[in-house]
Amino acid sequence: MKRVLLFLLAFLPALAQAQMVTRDGVTLTQTQETRAEAIGDQLRCLVCQNESIEGSSATLAKQLRIIIRQHVVEGDSNKSIMQFMVQRYGIFVLLKPPFTPLTYLLYATPPLALIIGLLIFWVARRIRVTPPAPLSAEDAKRLDELLQ
């Protein structure tokens, strides 16, 4: 029994090998492919600017997908692959812009909008005309008389 198990164990790496996929001419494991897709999803295709490299059919996007996969196979970290792209195409290649002086205003926009909204709300509340004081019993009586 033990022998059979050991025998089967010896085949485990082969099983892992069977999980290989080929994308854009690069063969890699399913885990590597998932990682490459996650990287490509965060990069903008510069030819068709609102598509990701992963989702674009442009030639340049395909070439960049190949480069990403080659780097993944070589064991490069996600960060260094992103850095590779930024060095060549600038931060515009990142679909999620980094927090740098150039993008401070961009990231400050939601809190600024909230503050302006609260200010408007506050001013509007303060200038709301206060309703007239309720009629006194005497006035109510007189009103009734007048209406009759």
Place this chain on the structure above:
Amino acid sequence: MAMSATRRRLLFGIPLALAVVGGEGFYTILRRMQRNDYDPHALPSPLIGKRPPAFSLPGLNGGPGFSNLDLLAPPRPMLVNWFASWCIPCVQEAQMLDWLTKNGLTIWGINYEDKADTAAHYLAQNGNPYTRIATDISGLTAINWGVYGVPETYLIDKTGIVRWRYAGPLTPDIVNGTLNKLLRRYS
């Protein structure tokens, strides 16, 4: 109930001030776009202020190619122009490149993802403004330069540093408005 004078002034003044500032901003953008000073679609190239990345490319049909080492110290500022025979905007700028060459500007070309015979045919038909032509068949050097489409033009100064990148065909407006100024500044 009466509003206080300050509040009335603020309620009138703040939106007015915002409209003035916003209007001024939009006006500046539009005026600069009209003067070709500003292109909202232009992407800043990370190569500006740096030397081109290391590369060595063969020439076209046995001609001499060039490498990054050949761009280290040109005698005068020069252009490196990426082109391809399959690229329609390249045909549009061909006349302008010819005119620039005839007026003494040095232009080197890099033929991007092309075939030698079609590239030769293209040059025979549209004129050859290039002193030297390198061929980037794989397009990998283009990726290292950050080229994302042809034509793209890079201005290289006398110290070999990239000073300007223009993506798209060179038009008289771009040449008169931007390129001439830069050539004067770096000559």
